[in-house]
Amino acid sequence: MPDPVPAALAGSxxxxxxxxxxxxxxxxxxxxxxxxxxxxxxxxxxxxxxxxKSTLLRMISGLERPTAGTVxxxxxxTTGHAGRFDIAYVFQDAHLxxxxxxxxxxxxPLELRGIGRAERQARAADALANVGLGDALARYPNxxxxxxxxxxxxxxxxxxxxxxxxxxxxxxxxxxxxRQRLDEQLRELWQARRMxxxxxxxxxxxxxxLADRAVVMSKRPGRIISDRxxxxxxxxxxxxxxxxxxxxxxxxxxxxxxxxxASA
Amino acid sequence: MKAFLQRWGxxxxxxxxVLIVGTLLLEAYVRWTHVPIxxxxxxxxxxxxxxxxxxxxxxxxxxxxxAALVGFGxxxxxxxxxxxxxxxxxxxxxxxxxxxxxxQTVPIIAIAPMLSxxxxxxxxxVAACAFIVSVFPVIANTLAGLIATDPALVDLFRLYGASRTxxxxxxxxxxxxxxxxxxxxxAAGLAVIGTVVAEFLVGELGExxxxxxxxxxxxxxxxxxxVFAAVLLASALGLTMFGAVxxxxxxVLRNWHASART
Numbered sequence: 001m002p003d004p005v006p007a008a009l010a011g012s013x014x015x016x017x018x019x020x021x022x023x024x025x026x027x028x029x030x031x032x033x034x035x036x037x038x039x040x041x042x043x044x045x046x047x048x049x050x051x052x053k054s055t056l057l058r059m060i061s062g063l064e065r066p067t068a069g070t071v072x073x074x075x076x077x078t079t080g081h082a083g084r085f086d087i088a089y090v091f092q093d094a095h096l097x098x099x100x101x102x103x104x105x106x107x108x109p110l111e112l113r114g115i116g117r118a119e120r121q122a123r124a125a126d127a128l129a130n131v132g133l134g135d136a137l138a139r140y141p142n143x144x145x146x147x148x149x150x151x152x153x154x155x156x157x158x159x160x161x162x163x164x165x166x167x168x169x170x171x172x173x174x175x176x177x178x179r180q181r182l183d184e185q186l187r188e189l190w191q192a193r194r195m196x197x198x199x200x201x202x203x204x205x206x207x208x209x210l211a212d213r214a215v216v217m218s219k220r221p222g223r224i225i226s227d228r229x230x231x232x233x234x235x236x237x238x239x240x241x242x243x244x245x246x247x248x249x250x251x252x253x254x255x256x257x258x259x260x261x262a263s264a
Numbered sequence: 265m266k267a268f269l270q271r272w273g274x275x276x277x278x279x280x281x282v283l284i285v286g287t288l289l290l291e292a293y294v295r296w297t298h299v300p301i302x303x304x305x306x307x308x309x310x311x312x313x314x315x316x317x318x319x320x321x322x323x324x325x326x327x328x329x330x331a332a333l334v335g336f337g338x339x340x341x342x343x344x345x346x347x348x349x350x351x352x353x354x355x356x357x358x359x360x361x362x363x364x365x366x367x368q369t370v371p372i373i374a375i376a377p378m379l380s381x382x383x384x385x386x387x388x389x390v391a392a393c394a395f396i397v398s399v400f401p402v403i404a405n406t407l408a409g410l411i412a413t414d415p416a417l418v419d420l421f422r423l424y425g426a427s428r429t430x431x432x433x434x435x436x437x438x439x440x441x442x443x444x445x446x447x448x449x450x451a452a453g454l455a456v457i458g459t460v461v462a463e464f465l466v467g468e469l470g471e472x473x474x475x476x477x478x479x480x481x482x483x484x485x486x487x488x489x490x491v492f493a494a495v496l497l498a499s500a501l502g503l504t505m506f507g508a509v510x511x512x513x514x515x516v517l518r519n520w521h522a523s524a525r526t
Binding site for chain 2: 087088089
């Protein structure tokens, strides 16, 4: 395990001001939007398909520029250790390199940053152990189940010890049980590291289980129609899903999502 | 051992049966209809010729194999290098890709005598023809693979600040390997065809005489048995090179998903 980082300093904060995204051809993906994400917050973003959730995430990551407005990511003022860089991104599918072992896949971000072989392999092995893949290091993606591949993808994101973790419907293609297990693992990772997490999903139960705050977006052009804290205790375990509080929270988010679906 | 034989039998049994039955039928047909030897040989004559003239035919095969291997090697090396250059930027690709099509459309029959003059007759000129005939599929397939890289992975490499060179070496080229091998498989057969055609046209001017030269000589003298013996050897050479490429491909891509290995 890497050295523990004080909770308040482990995450980046994100500030969006008047952010608008229009694609060539005149499709407006995001209407002017303001959004603040506090350092160390776990935020879920929900919305109907095509509402611009992915575009929003890509703009926060810097992969895409807004047409207007500003996106700022403030990294915490820690001294940091080598290889700590800000942003990690997890896609809907695992997107692993089929010619590399699990270990080598997870070490890839460190390799691109020029970190030596011994160090990056040790850190990748750590990251893989944290998602329960400590004994699969030498295997190839082809030999793994969908859930295991996704966990490699998560380990690859965590290996850089990011201050901002962006996830774009990461577990949407998995079966329900695998998905819940991964949700629990992600929540554990967050509780241990306190990086800022922005999690895009269209599952209300997933959003409520994982996040401390849920933002619901409308149909395209995407606007924020609901933004509220999830009123559940920070400790989230599998049994939480059956409780009345959990169902109530899910209901509220679901109703907001319905409004977003209806708004034209 | 028994399981191995069984598997071998399932894979190679059917084509072997077709080969034997087909050859016997052909033998019977040629014997009963008394086709003259200068029109078509009996399969048995071809086999006898293969045995009787084995030293001469093997020397010719070796000469052809050398030229085909040099041509194929050039296609693999130069073809992949050209594809990498073309994939490096959209401008380069737009500017130069149309000219690579030249390799595919050039009439080798017209160009072979010129190559023989420029490069001196012999192995070099013949290998150059094999290269020209076989390089385009390598360029086209490799390039297709290089520009079809998973966009999510391209994004990921960008996010982690990978240089263009790093992205090419660690992502785009390895990701294109299945396509590279598709190109090499096609090129292996074409290299042999290009070699035989070049030998056919300019081969007798060189020091060594390949299968193409054997074919020209034998057909002028009405020795269809020798023509077919040489044709069989050329096919065997092409098949061997194709098989070798497949073997390497399976080895290199052994950890990939089955869909990438075909």
